[in-house]
Amino acid sequence: MHTQSPNPTSYVFKTENLNVYYGSNLAVKNVNLDIPARQITAFIGPSGCGKSTVLRCFNRTNDLIPGARVEGKLTYHGKDLYAKNVDPVSVRRRIGMVFQKPNPFPKSIYDNVAYGPRVLGMKVDLDEVVETSLRRAALWDEVKDKLKESGQSLSGGQQQRLCIARALAVKPDVILMDEPCSALDPISTRRIEELMKELEEEYTIIIVTHNMQQASRVSDMTAFFSVELVGSNRVGELMEFSKTEVIFNNPVKEATKDYVEGRFG
Ligand SMILES: Nc1ncnc2c1ncn2[C@@H]1O[C@H](COP(=O)(O)OP(=O)(O)OP(=O)(O)O)[C@@H](O)[C@H]1O
Numbered sequence: 001m002h003t004q005s006p007n008p009t010s011y012v013f014k015t016e017n018l019n020v021y022y023g024s025n026l027a028v029k030n031v032n033l034d035i036p037a038r039q040i041t042a043f044i045g046p047s048g049c050g051k052s053t054v055l056r057c058f059n060r061t062n063d064l065i066p067g068a069r070v071e072g073k074l075t076y077h078g079k080d081l082y083a084k085n086v087d088p089v090s091v092r093r094r095i096g097m098v099f100q101k102p103n104p105f106p107k108s109i110y111d112n113v114a115y116g117p118r119v120l121g122m123k124v125d126l127d128e129v130v131e132t133s134l135r136r137a138a139l140w141d142e143v144k145d146k147l148k149e150s151g152q153s154l155s156g157g158q159q160q161r162l163c164i165a166r167a168l169a170v171k172p173d174v175i176l177m178d179e180p181c182s183a184l185d186p187i188s189t190r191r192i193e194e195l196m197k198e199l200e201e202e203y204t205i206i207i208v209t210h211n212m213q214q215a216s217r218v219s220d221m222t223a224f225f226s227v228e229l230v231g232s233n234r235v236g237e238l239m240e241f242s243k244t245e246v247i248f249n250n251p252v253k254e255a256t257k258d259y260v261e262g263r264f265g
Pocket residue numbers: 022027045046047048049050051052053054065234236
């Protein structure tokens with residue numbers, strides 16, 4: 001008989017010996033990561049260690065960078081994300097992305113959120129999707145009476161929540177966030193962090209952050225990357241991946257300890 005443990009951890013992504021090159025330069029090597037479902041995983045580490053590069057592998061946005069090349073294996077729900085028959089556009093629908101600088105389109109608040117479902121021809125009630133996405137992004141109450149106003153007229157923190165609503169509108173499974181709060185003030189940052197904690201009930205989130213308090217506040221798992229000089233080339237490497245409390249309080253590697261205690265990087 002086939003039995004299952006009551007709460008098996010399921011993994012959305014698994015990487016095996018992932019190497020990423022830009023042209024002939026190896027940017028990050030040998031990344032082995034299992035990203036758990038419906039949790040927040042943070043990527044931390046010094047500048048240039050490859051956090052954003054690895055993040056972009058998960059929705060194939062490195063494909064858009066000329067010369068970028070991914071080696072090794074990356075599975076998404078057990079299937080090879082880089083298989084020949086996989087359409088990168090549909091990958092990016094399932095695996096949304098939010099960037100460092102809020103980047104709403106020069107369109108109304110409503111049209112920003114409705115953009116993805118329209119472009120993809122999703123057969124949905126647009127009013128309903130716009131409202132639900134804005135509610136999930138904790139922005140609805142602030143904008144419900146001005147949906148026709150430009151998305152770019154909002155404050156930075158509101159714009160970032162609008163970008164999160166826009167990502168949610170296409171019903172993703174995963175949200176990748178590349179330093180989503182680095183352009184925001186502390187209050188807006190807290191707001192986004194609270195929102196991330198709410199969203200993890202439904203979505204798998206990976207966040208790149210330079211802010212270690214943020215990683216320790218919001219994430220369940222933390223991956224610490226480091227960078228070493230190989231000849232004249234700086235190559236990033238995954239040093240340690242564990243529960244966030246372990247990375248911050250009891251890491252195995254000295255380099256991790258030095259970094260989280262602010263002695264390096
Ligand atoms: N588009 C690109 N073309 C060429 N090289 C790149 C490109 N993007 C990143 N790199 C190189 O890859 C390496 C890793 O960069 P990446 O931006 O992933 O690091 P990071 O850890 O996210 O850095 P930061 O914290 O400064 O954002 C660096 O050496 C960088 O110069």
